Amino acid sequence: MTARPANAHQARLLKLLRDGGPNSRAQLGDQVDLSRSKLAVEVDRLLETGLVVADGLAASRGGRRSHNVRLAPNLRFLGVDIGATSVDVAVTNAELEILGHLNQPMDVREGPVAVFEQVLSMAAKLKATGLAEGFDGAGIGVPGPVRFPEGVPVAPPIMPGWDGFPAREALSQELGCPVMVDNDVNLMAMGEQHAGVARSVGDFLCIKIGTGIGCGIVVGGEVHRGTTGSAGDIGHIQAVPDGRPCACGNRGCLEAHFSGAALARDAVEAAQQGRSAELATLLAANGTLTAVDVATAAAAGDATSLDLIREGGNRVGQIIAGLVSFFNPGLVVIGGGVTGLGHTLLAAIRTQVYRQSLPLATGNLPIVLGELGPTAGVIGAARLISDHLFSPA
Numbered sequence: 032m033t034a035r036p037a038n039a040h041q042a043r044l045l046k047l048l049r050d051g052g053p054n055s056r057a058q059l060g061d062q063v064d065l066s067r068s069k070l071a072v073e074v075d076r077l078l079e080t081g082l083v084v085a086d087g088l089a090a091s092r093g094g095r096r097s098h099n100v101r102l103a104p105n106l107r108f109l110g111v112d113i114g115a116t117s118v119d120v121a122v123t124n125a126e127l128e129i130l131g132h133l134n135q136p137m138d139v140r141e142g143p144v145a146v147f148e149q150v151l152s153m154a155a156k157l158k159a160t161g162l163a164e165g166f167d168g169a170g171i172g173v174p175g176p177v178r179f180p181e182g183v184p185v186a187p188p189i190m191p192g193w194d195g196f197p198a199r200e201a202l203s204q205e206l207g208c209p210v211m212v213d214n215d216v217n218l219m220a221m222g223e224q225h226a227g228v229a230r231s232v233g234d235f236l237c238i239k240i241g242t243g244i245g246c247g248i249v250v251g252g253e254v255h256r257g258t259t260g261s262a263g264d265i266g267h268i269q270a271v272p273d274g275r276p277c278a279c280g281n282r283g284c285l286e287a288h289f290s291g292a293a294l295a296r297d298a299v300e301a302a303q304q305g306r307s308a309e310l311a312t313l314l315a316a317n318g319t320l321t322a323v324d325v326a327t328a329a330a331a332g333d334a335t336s337l338d339l340i341r342e343g344g345n346r347v348g349q350i351i352a353g354l355v356s357f358f359n360p361g362l363v364v365i366g367g368g369v370t371g372l373g374h375t376l377l378a379a380i381r382t383q384v385y386r387q388s389l390p391l392a393t394g395n396l397p398i399v400l401g402e403l404g405p406t407a408g409v410i411g412a413a414r415l416i417s418d419h420l421f422s423p424a
Contacts, residue, residue, distance in 0.1 A: 034081060043063055048100065107130075108416055108417060109168070110169075114242070127225055130162045139173075139174060143193050168420050169211075170412030182211060188243070214260070216238075223403060232362045235249050237401070240365065240376075241369060269283045269284060302320065348387075373400075
């Protein structure tokens with residue numbers, strides 16, 4: 032993809048076609064502030080670039096039938112969502128529909144070289160199936176703070192060896208296309224905004240509870256990253272004064288007391304102390320415990336597992352209550368691997384938020400689980416790079 036929109040009007044048209052699919056010139060005209068003649072000029076210029084193609088005649092609206100246009104069907108984006116313990120890679124078309132998706136376990140602590148070798152191998156497998164001859168752009172999510180303009184991770188607590196690594200530049204050279212890099216929870220928020228539960232909401236919070244905890248902040252339909260890119264790093268807000276040591280070097284952080292890793296540690300402790308026969312049985316069988324095991328035990332009625340989930344949900348809810356009072360969002364989305372804990376976790380979070388935040392902020396505030404699961408991040412990654420490429424150069 033070498034062409035870029037020449038102005039803001041063309042960028043707006045491209046994003047409308049991305050988000051709404053093929054559309055007629057007349058319907059596009061209903062959504063942009065352009066005269067009919069100016070709209071015709073801009074659409075014709077986009078057709079000349081090859082970014083947009085004709086797509087037959089539209090249904091009649093009472094006069095001469097308008098022509099449909101759509102984004103070029105051969106455009107391909109690569110979406111990559113690097114988590115703490117796994118990697119998701121997907122190929123999408125220009126409308127961000129997933130054409131192929133792979134997931135593989137991977138420890139982010141193995142470092143950027145090993146992780147990106149895995150990513151490139153997975154991308155090559157997807158290309159080999161015939162889904163793409165090449166990629167027009169790639170979006171990458173990583174589980175740590177990112178200096179967004181440069182696409183560089185900065186002192187990520189659970190990513191040793193990644194500090195300062197030129198992720199965007201390195202992958203761009205390997206893939207031969209433009210690359211954008213962002214924090215993984217920002218991409219989850221963008222995915223839920225594009226195709227999930229947040230489709231019609233302009234201001235919302237997206238909380239990811241996995242190995243760590245983060246928050247994507249969407250304001251007026253746009254991700255708010257802050258001055259340097261670290262906005263939403265709620266896992267390192269203090270939840271317990273003088274509490275447990277955290278990987279970031281501080282004590283009492285939310286992430287140290289409730290996350291996938293913290294929950295697994297608490298479950299092992301409960302099993303070893305004889306507080307849960309169910310967890311002890313799972314520990315003996317597997318040699319370790321995960322958040323999934325806690326969910327399994329809770330589903331079987333294990334009281335200790337249910338208590339661990341409720342306690343964690345209460346801690347998360349207390350932090351979210353503060354965010355809701357401060358930001359007044361229209362929606363709170365809960366996602367990430369720990370959402371396998373389901374409605375026990377969600378109920379505890381809701382209880383704290385509705386109890387602690389003012390009625391004006393919570394009176395019409397849905398707090399819901401994300402709809403897209405592991406595909407939210409890769410859709411968000413594809414949206415990230417398309418936002419970049421569908422903006423004037």
